[in-house]
Amino acid sequence: xxxxxxxxxxxxxxKGKDVELRCDPIxxxxxxxxxxxxxxxxxxxxxxxxxxxxxxxxxLPSDRFSAERTGESVSTLTIQRTQQEDSAVYxxxxxxxxxxxxxxxxxxxxxxxx
Amino acid sequence: DQQVKQNSPSxxxxxxxxxxLNCDYTNSMFDYFLWYKKYPAEGPTFLISISSIKDxxxxxxxxxxxxxxxxxxxxxxxxxxxxxxAVYFCAASGSNDYKLSFGAGTTVTVRA
Numbered sequence: 001x002x003x004x005x006x007x008x009x010x011x012x013x014x015k016g017k018d019v020e021l022r023c024d025p026i027x028x029x030x031x032x033x034x035x036x037x038x039x040x041x042x043x044x045x046x047x048x049x050x051x052x053x054x055x056x057x058x059x060l061p062s063d064r065f066s067a068e069r070t071g072e073s074v075s076t077l078t079i080q081r082t083q084q085e086d087s088a089v090y091x092x093x094x095x096x097x098x099x100x101x102x103x104x105x106x107x108x109x110x111x112x113x114x
Numbered sequence: 115d116q117q118v119k120q121n122s123p124s125x126x127x128x129x130x131x132x133x134x135l136n137c138d139y140t141n142s143m144f145d146y147f148l149w150y151k152k153y154p155a156e157g158p159t160f161l162i163s164i165s166s167i168k169d170x171x172x173x174x175x176x177x178x179x180x181x182x183x184x185x186x187x188x189x190x191x192x193x194x195x196x197x198x199x200a201v202y203f204c205a206a207s208g209s210n211d212y213k214l215s216f217g218a219g220t221t222v223t224v225r226a
Contacts, residue, residue: 004157031212042118042203042218043158050212059213091157102148103214105157 002026004106006092012112013082021077021109023092031095032069033103034077036088043091049075082113117141118206120217128225133191135220137204140185144206148214149178149189152201161202162189194224 005024013019025032034046045059049069060066064082069075079086089110093103119138127133135149145166150158164171164178164187171178177190191198204217 033213035216040218042116042120043205043214043216045213045215048212056213093157102160102163105150105159107155107157 004092004094004104006090006106006109008109009107010110010112012114015084015113016081018078018080019082019111021079021090021092021111023075023077023106025073025075025092025094026104028072029094029096029104030072031097031101032072032075033093033095034067034075035091035093035105037091037108038088046077046090079111082111084113087111087113116218117144117215118204118217120202120204120220122220123218124221124223126223126225127194129196130193133189133194133198133222133224135189135191135202135204135222137187137189137217138185139187139206139215141206141208141215142185143208143211144215145209146207147178147180147187148205149176150203150205150216152203152219158203191222194222196224196226198222199224 007022030051032049035043047067048056064080067077089108091108093105095101095103148163149161151161152158162176180187201219203219205214207214
């Protein structure tokens with residue numbers, strides 16, 4: 001497709017379960033980002049991938065969160081032992097390069113932890 | 115630590131009038147600024163940007179103004195249209211930084 005694709009669009013899970021969120025970036029985009037938006041708040045940076053460089057994980061809120069990216073393609077964000085405070089919209093974005101290139105966002109995955 | 119602040123959570127404007135959205139930032143290293151627009155259940159979409167070497171950038175009905183000394187930028191939409199009703203996010207980064215810092219957003223409602 002032409003845009004960033006995320007799946008699932010919605011996910012409801014029980015507290016304590018693990019979830020995996022998927023992102024397909026725009027083809028050719030070397031940079032990939034994960035952000036999350038909690039209700040009524042702005043976008044919070046989670047993690048950044050650029051090519052084959054080591055990812056910037058500085059935004060991950062706890063060690064329950066991890067992400068992987070294979071080359072310059074699909075990325076998965078995994079949340080282990082989910083908590084209610086993890087409920088948010090998780091947004092993936094890609095861009096051509098770092099610095100100065102607008103991010104192109106997917107529609108997000110709305111995660112609800114009950 | 116909120117480095118980008120949008121102090122007005124909402125704005126209501128009549129169709130045809132001007133919408134003015136404000137954004138303040140605290141990090142003096144920021145030199146690239148963007149506005150994103152977000153509809154419900156969709157991801158944010160890029161609207162307009164400005165680099166610190168400029169104080170104004172215009173694209174159709176959208177104009178962004180930058181006041182570096184005040185660490186303030188604004189987005190003007192004129193004339194406002196019903197389709198402009200959305201959440202607008204201000205974002206900023208440094209030239210050597212890949213991370214965008216976002217504000218909390220301003221919800222714009224354009225009344226017919």
